Amino acid sequence: MKNLAFPSSVFSEARPFLVCGPCSAESEHQVMQTAYALSGLPVTLFRAGIWKPRTRPGAFEGVGAVGLQWLQRVKQETGLRTTVEVARGQHVELCLRHQIDVLWIGARSTANPFTVQEIADALRGTDIPVMVKNPINPDLNLWLGAIERLENAGIQKLIAIHRGFSSAERGGYRNKPMWELPIELKRLRPDLPIICDPSHICGKRDLIPRIAQQAMDLNFDGLMLEVHPEPDKALSDPAQQLTPNALTQLLQALVVREKGATGSMLRATLRELREIVDKHDEELILALKERMKVIEQIGLFKKENNIAVLQPERWKDIVETRTAWARELGLSDELILKIFQLIHQESIRQQTRIMNSRAQELRFPAS
Numbered sequence: 001m002k003n004l005a006f007p008s009s010v011f012s013e014a015r016p017f018l019v020c021g022p023c024s025a026e027s028e029h030q031v032m033q034t035a036y037a038l039s040g041l042p043v044t045l046f047r048a049g050i051w052k053p054r055t056r057p058g059a060f061e062g063v064g065a066v067g068l069q070w071l072q073r074v075k076q077e078t079g080l081r082t083t084v085e086v087a088r089g090q091h092v093e094l095c096l097r098h099q100i101d102v103l104w105i106g107a108r109s110t111a112n113p114f115t116v117q118e119i120a121d122a123l124r125g126t127d128i129p130v131m132v133k134n135p136i137n138p139d140l141n142l143w144l145g146a147i148e149r150l151e152n153a154g155i156q157k158l159i160a161i162h163r164g165f166s167s168a169e170r171g172g173y174r175n176k177p178m179w180e181l182p183i184e185l186k187r188l189r190p191d192l193p194i195i196c197d198p199s200h201i202c203g204k205r206d207l208i209p210r211i212a213q214q215a216m217d218l219n220f221d222g223l224m225l226e227v228h229p230e231p232d233k234a235l236s237d238p239a240q241q242l243t244p245n246a247l248t249q250l251l252q253a254l255v256v257r258e259k260g261a262t263g264s265m266l267r268a269t270l271r272e273l274r275e276i277v278d279k280h281d282e283e284l285i286l287a288l289k290e291r292m293k294v295i296e297q298i299g300l301f302k303k304e305n306n307i308a309v310l311q312p313e314r315w316k317d318i319v320e321t322r323t324a325w326a327r328e329l330g331l332s333d334e335l336i337l338k339i340f341q342l343i344h345q346e347s348i349r350q351q352t353r354i355m356n357s358r359a360q361e362l363r364f365p366a367s
Contacts (some may be wrong), residue, residue, distance in 0.1 A: 016221065016254070017195055018044050020225050020226075022049070024235055025049065031048060031074060032070070032074065032077070034076075035074040042245065043082045045080070046074055048072075049062055051085065068094060071098065082100050083101060086103050087105075088118065088119070096128065102130070109133035125154065138183060154360075160189075162182040162201075163196075164177050164178065177211065178265060179218060196212070197223070197224040198211035205231065205246065213255065226242065227241060228241040229244065243328065292346070295347045296350060299353075299354035
């Protein structure tokens with residue numbers, strides 16, 4: 001993967017790639033205390049927020065440029081490489097002046113193409129690595145767009161950070177994981193390393209080990225974890241920060257999976273199982289094709305008899321019966337509901353197309 005060719009001191013093939021440190025740099029003592037506690041762990045980058053974009057004024061917005069001097073001391077005394085979030089071109093210039101090793105763009109900034117472009121312009125002509133968090137809203141194109149703007153500015157050493165997405169339905173998390181989006185990013189950009197930020201997904205430290213392990217199970221390249229010597233006294237996001245001891249315990253329990261099957265026997269077994277899956281997938285697609293043929297007939301029937309496309313009672317019956325059938329076979333309601341929602345959307349689209357063709361005929365009668 002071309003983007004893994006970072007300097008060995010910053011990024012390597014070793015997994016997991018670990019970015020750890022406090023949410024915010026609060027004082028020189030706090031920063032150094034945390035750095036020394038992490039220096040004996042396999043931490044790749046020491047992170048600390050210098051400028052903190054807060055939702056409401058009056059909250060702690062970071063110590064500003066003075067914190068960059070503390071990070072210089074971290075590197076000098078512990079050997080840890082450093083990374084900082086930037087949100088303006090001026091931030092980039094200050095970080096470069098203070099020899100920060102890696103920059104990252106936060107979720108709020110990723111959501112704003114103007115902000116990303118300003119940062120990209122400030123980075124033009126440099127080769128500093130940049131990490132890009134997903135936007136706060138679940139929009140894959142915004143995430144890709146931010147990455148592409150940086151690439152257009154000549155930045156090639158890039159990492160994507162999955163930190164979850166804002167949603168009205170959080171399900172116990174601060175930000176919904178929505179794993180399907182980083183998985184789709186990996187499909188579109190297999191060259192791009194992706195790490196996970198369990199701290200921002202969870203919002204609560206007791207949930208972090210579960211999400212960290214799930215990221216490793218999904219073949220993520222690493223983790224970004226917030227660590228503070230006294231989390232409950234932190235000036236920002238206290239509930240989601242780990243103590244250095246808790247981080248040590250998490251890393252000791254973390255199971256890092258192999259990226260793929262190793263050994264000829266394992267590969268052969270996996271290949272055989274995948275061939276079975278391929279056969280079932282082909283059968284599913286053929287069944288969908290036949291179903292859509294019937295949907296077309298239904299659409300023509302509705303058109304000829306002036307019947308509305310959407311039939312709410314029929315859709316209600318499909319949801320209830322299909323989920324019941326699936327439940328009897330040990331399949332989850334959520335899976336079947338998602339599948340049939342997509343099928344129903346396509347059915348509506350097909351029938352609407354048929355109805356629209358009739359409308360065109362009425363508007364432009366044959367001469």
